[in-house]
Amino acid sequence: MEIINASKNIFRSPSEETLEKLMRDSFLASEELKNLSGERKADFLVAIGEEILALGDNLVNAAMNESGLPEGRIVGERGRTVGQLNLFADLIREGSWVDATIDTAIPDRQPLPKADLRKMLRPLGVVAVFGASNFPLAFSTAGGDTASALAGGNSVVMKAHEGHPETSDWVALAIQKAAERTGMPENAFTLVHGSGATVGQAIVKHPICKAVGFTGSEYAGRILFDLAAQRKEPIPVFAEMGSINPVLILPEALEENAEDWAKTYAGSITLGVGQFCTNPGLLLIKDGEKANLFAYNLAKAISDIAPAKMLNGKVKNGYDASLANALEQKGITVIGESSTKANNANIEGAPTVASVDARTFIANPELHKEVFGPYSLLVRYTGEDELLEAIEALSGQLTATVIGSEPSLEKYSQAIDALLARTGRIIFNGVPTGVEVCPSMHHGGPYPASTDSRFTSVGTDAIKRFARPVSYQSWPQSLLPDELKDENPLNIWRLVNNSLSTEKIN
Ligand SMILES: O=CCCC(=O)C(=O)O
Numbered sequence: 348m349e350i351i352n353a354s355k356n357i358f359r360s361p362s363e364e365t366l367e368k369l370m371r372d373s374f375l376a377s378e379e380l381k382n383l384s385g386e387r388k389a390d391f392l393v394a395i396g397e398e399i400l401a402l403g404d405n406l407v408n409a410a411m412n413e414s415g416l417p418e419g420r421i422v423g424e425r426g427r428t429v430g431q432l433n434l435f436a437d438l439i440r441e442g443s444w445v446d447a448t449i450d451t452a453i454p455d456r457q458p459l460p461k462a463d464l465r466k467m468l469r470p471l472g473v474v475a476v477f478g479a480s481n482f483p484l485a486f487s488t489a490g491g492d493t494a495s496a497l498a499g500g501n502s503v504v505m506k507a508h509e510g511h512p513e514t515s516d517w518v519a520l521a522i523q524k525a526a527e528r529t530g531m532p533e534n535a536f537t538l539v540h541g542s543g544a545t546v547g548q549a550i551v552k553h554p555i556c557k558a559v560g561f562t563g564s565e566y567a568g569r570i571l572f573d574l575a576a577q578r579k580e581p582i583p584v585f586a587e588m589g590s591i592n593p594v595l596i597l598p599e600a601l602e603e604n605a606e607d608w609a610k611t612y613a614g615s616i617t618l619g620v621g622q623f624c625t626n627p628g629l630l631l632i633k634d635g636e637k638a639n640l641f642a643y644n645l646a647k648a649i650s651d652i653a654p655a656k657m658l659n660g661k662v663k664n665g666y667d668a669s670l671a672n673a674l675e676q677k678g679i680t681v682i683g684e685s686s687t688k689a690n691n692a693n694i695e696g697a698p699t700v701a702s703v704d705a706r707t708f709i710a711n712p713e714l715h716k717e718v719f720g721p722y723s724l725l726v727r728y729t730g731e732d733e734l735l736e737a738i739e740a741l742s743g744q745l746t747a748t749v750i751g752s753e754p755s756l757e758k759y760s761q762a763i764d765a766l767l768a769r770t771g772r773i774i775f776n777g778v779p780t781g782v783e784v785c786p787s788m789h790h791g792g793p794y795p796a797s798t799d800s801r802f803t804s805v806g807t808d809a810i811k812r813f814a815r816p817v818s819y820q821s822w823p824q825s826l827l828p829d830e831l832k833d834e835n836p837l838n839i840w841r842l843v844n845n846s847l848s849t850e851k852i853n
Contacts, residue, residue, distance in 0.1 A: 356523045356534065357516055360541040363549075369537050370504065370555040373473045376532035377502035381470045383531075384829075385837070388498060389436035391529045395489055396429035398521035398528075406517045410483045413511035415656035415694070420619065421484070428484045431491055431784050435498035438807045444468070445814075447830045447841040451852065452821070462821050465831040468814035470500035472557040475550045477543070477571070479562035480510035480658050481622040486804075487511065488518035488538065491784070492560030492585075495809040497535065504556070506547045507540045510659050515540075543567060551575055551584075558813055561586040562624070562804065565717075565795045572798050585812045586798045587791060589717040590745040591628035592779045593738065595766065597751030597759060600776075601637040608750060609644030612723070613652060615778035617698045620655045621721030622662065625746055625779040628717060631737060634704070634727035642725055645700055646683025654689035654697045657720065663694040666720030670699060673718050678707035682725065696720045705733045709740045731762065738765040743793025743800065746772045746779035769793055771800060 358369055380388070399406065410421045438444050445467040452463035474496040478487030485491065488505055496503050507515035519538035526535050539546055551559055551574050559575060561568050561584060568586030575584045600608060615627050630645075632638045657663040674681060682702045689697040698721040705728035708714050714724065728734040747766035749756065756763060767773055771792030782790055788806035791797035797804070802812045819827060829836050833852040840849055 354516065354520050354523055356536055357519050357538045358540065360546060361539060366539075366546070366549055366553070369534070369539070370473065370550070370553050372534040373502045373504050373537055374555045376534040377470070377472045379532040380497075380502055380535055381472075381500045383500065385439035385442045387529070387531075388500065389440040391525055391531050391535070392432045392436040392439075392494060392498060394525035394529050395522050396432040398524045399425065399429055399489060399518060402517050402521055406514065409513040409517055410511065413514050414480070414483045414658050416483070416619070416658075424482060424484045427784060428489060431485065432489065432494050434784060434807060435494045435810065438810065439498050441839070442830065442837045443840040444807065444810060445830050445839070446816070447839060449831060449841055449843045449852065451844060464818055464820050465822065465827065466816050466818040467828060467830050468499075468811070469817045471813050471815060472501060473555050474501045474503050474813050475556045475559045476503055476505045477547060477559070477561040477563065477567075478505065478508040478515070480508050480662065481619065481624070482562075483508070483511040483514045484518070486562045488515045489522055491805055491809055492562070493536070496558075496560065496813045499810045499813040501557075501813050502532070502535050502537075504537045504539060504550055506543065506550060507538050509542070510661075512540055547571070548574055552578060554578075554580065556582060558582055559584040559586070560804065560812065563588065565589040568798065569795075583812070584798055585802055585804060587624065587745070587804045588795050588797065590624055590743075590792065590796045591715065591717050591741070592625055592744055592746045592748070593629040593631060593741060593766065594627045594748040594750065594779070595734075595738075595759070595762060596630060596632045596641065597749065597755050598633045598635070598637055599752045599755040600750040601641055605637060605641045606644045609641055610648045611778060613645055613648030613698075615780045616649070616700070616723045617652045617721040618780045620657050620696045621666075621698070622658055622719065623780050625782060626719075626723075627748065627779055628723050629741075630723055630725045631705075631734060632725060632727055633734075634729050638725075638727055642682050642702060645725070649683040649698045649700050650686040652685055652698045652721075653687045654685050654695035657694050657696045660694055662719065663691075663696060666696050666718065666722075669716070669718045670720065670722055673714065673716075673722070673724070674699075674701060676703075676711055676713050678703050678711075679714075679724075698722075700725060702727065705729065705737045709733075709736050712740075715741060731759070734759075734762050735765055738762055738769070741769055743796040744770045745790060745792045745796045746770055746774060748774040748777065748779050750776055771796060771803070
């Protein structure tokens with residue numbers, strides 16, 4: 348703990364003056380970072396991962412104590428965090444992510460000459476990051492937002508999540524050690540503790556802050572988004588927020604394996620005590636005998652799953668209150684509950700599934716809201732028109748899933764199109780939980796799943812949130828960034844006069 352307290356890049360409820368200084372220091376760091384090579388920044392990211400692993404049990408124990416999550420989950424999440432850092436390191440070491448695009452001059456073009464134009468992505472400057480409580484490592488201090496912002500050549504001012512302060516300190520210490528080892532500017536990364544309403548908002552309002560990455564509730568994300576829009580200089584806020592992740596279960600899927608799907612879904616609904624933004628909170632199913640069989644099997648599987656400790660008292664109280672609100676709505680029937688009673692003193696969340704008919708669901712927006720915890724609502728529709736209406740009543744989602752057979756998809760194409768219009772990721776015959784960190788992942792979606800559906804917070808494209816295009820017109824070769832020079836010294840892929848190539852320009 349002494350080491351943590353001695354750390355130079357950690358601040359606790361800073362005064363206005365201290366905040367001013369740390370923002371300026373972060374800005375100076377960003378000025379250095381923006382001109383560093385991909386190689387140098389990649390070394391930094393890899394070193395952060397190594398230092399995180401070197402923390403060993405100190406980190407694992409802190410994260411377990413503060414989040415209530417079991418060891419296996421924390422160790423797995425640590426692996427995902429390190430893997431994510433290494434993935435961004437590979438991306439920037441290779442270098443083509445900057446989307447270099449070159450149109451060479453045509454001086455004798457008629458009626459007017461064409462100038463030489465060269466465009467690439469450049470860093471934004473200082474990025475504020477707000478971590479999530481439910482992933483204390485992979486979506487927190489050195490999580491995807493931090494990794495992608497640093498990879499893009501920005502400095503980061505991280506607002507530590509109040510749910511895991513010690514975990515955040517350990518990771519900040521690892522980042523500081525990695526920065527020292529790899530010769531990064533001292534204030535490339537800064538961790539700030541304090542309340543979201545004061546410290547967090549002060550960071551977003553500060554003129555030095557140029558973008559925000561956030562994962563959490565729609566309520567908090569929206570506050571930051573509005574605040575950023577009201578600034579004299581508005582800045583982008585990339586907030587990943589609420590989602591109920593609808594699952595359309597087609598009747599054909601239940602012909603043979605209703606029991607298997609019910610078991611699989613009981614597992615997904617209760618994974619991590621339901622505290623996943625990808626949690627399947629809504630199951631759409633055609634009313635009838637097969638739906639009854641699925642409901643029976645789901646209820647049976649849920650009854651076998653014991654309540655487990657939630658992240659903290661606030662999350663547990665939030666779950667209990669939103670669950671109570673959902674269950675007291677007209678027309679709702681509880682169809683399954685854990686057979687073990689939740690121990691409230693141990694802040695446990697009780698797995699629960701309920702059922703409602705589609706007409707009632709469509710008419711009541713309360714039922715479209717996220718219940719953050721191990722809960723899902725089975726909505727029974729009678730026909731395709733009603734199914735379409737139910738889907739059209741939904742707002743934006745991170746994911747949508749279709750369970751069925753390939754030939755049956757055509758019959759439901761309208762419903763599937765309606766899902767596609769509302770989601771950032773569509774899944775066939777699987778579960779929405781378990782986000783793969785890779786280039787083709789899109790983790791975002793129409794509002795309120797995220798504030799900008801064009802961008803992802805997971806996968807290599809997350810870097811694009813914290814970069815902006817700059818065109819250099821008729822700029823001297825010697826002063827161009829290496830990425831845009833004729834010689835192509837970094838050997839990256841570029842779009843040159845409309846052809847992709849790694850060749851130099853003669
Ligand atoms: O809680 C949000 C992220 C969910 C996730 O990463 C996963 O499902 O793996």
